[in-house]
Amino acid sequence: MLNLKAHAAIATLFLAGAAGAATTNGIANGGFEVVNGNQPVGWVGADSSAPVLSNDAHSGAHAMLLSVPGGFGGSGLLQDSIAHGGLAALTVANVGDTPVLSFWAKGDVSPTGNAKFGLSYLGDNGVLYDSGLQYFHSDLSGTTWKQISFQAAAIPTGAKAVYLLLNTAVGPLQDGRVNAVYIDDVQLTLTTAPVPEPETYALLIAGLGVVAAVARRRRA
Template structure:
């Protein structure tokens, strides 16, 4: 029984000495609150006029409006978490994580339009995971915000960044309906695995020595 108690004590010490798992947003400025010259920092926009910042926000001061009021065309935004967002590269501590992408949306894609996104994991070897285009125009409500969620696949080894593209596209406008899709509060929930601190390894070595000594004493 003594060796089992010692093992349990070592496990407790290791858990206490490990750096806890950390959860963070994989994309920068997901609420579009940091703005420079009318452009949300961290995001690459389709062109000079589409999309645009809007004060019709789910939270905070701004949302981003994807729209082609005149019809015929698309409106999009994208972020590479490192190149555009300026975030730190993902590491081996993120491998195996299955993050959830969520955002809030409202509006009307028009009878001839759509609204969609694609999530990718990228690394030095190129695209390592591609969600494919996920359509959400059927979830849009023109008068209220709806949260859209997507369970992504596991992050593979070699992933250094995440990438998101969101856009709306429209043909001729019909029935007097405009193409207007508001996006806000984008969140990719990433979790890093807990990593033992250097002191934990010292405790492990010392603890194993105790277990070995107890085992020798019991045999004697």
């Protein structure tokens, strides 16, 4: 068995390797606090009814309101993390990571409506992974913000960008209920694999030296 000095050297080595890991948000301007006029920077509206900036926020000053006030249509908010968000491309250090998408939402979709999101990874030639549409209208409250979380699939080799769609759709409004979904604090937690630093390699050599010395002593 290894002595305490060898164990300490190996433990130090593992700690040094782990220290290089970092987490970042794979979505730009997830709190909608950076605005240009009345539009959040990094986001694009889609569908028949464009989302609007709202001051009814979970945190900070702004949230986004996805709404089809007249019924019969949809309201979507989307971001390509590179083309729209201006973020750096995903790299090989992100491959294999299984990020968690989370955001805060509240609202009402009317009896004929729904609320959903889709998360994809994009490569040079299009979609590498598509999560499909994940519905969350059953989790909504008209008065209380609730956090929605989703464990995404592993980032595949060749992925460059994250593509996120948030959407509500509705048929005819019923029972006097509106279609209005508020979204705030969008977070995609990316964990970047640690890149060994020169000090890590030095510790590796030192640790291997200690192990070899212990082995020689045991043979003697």
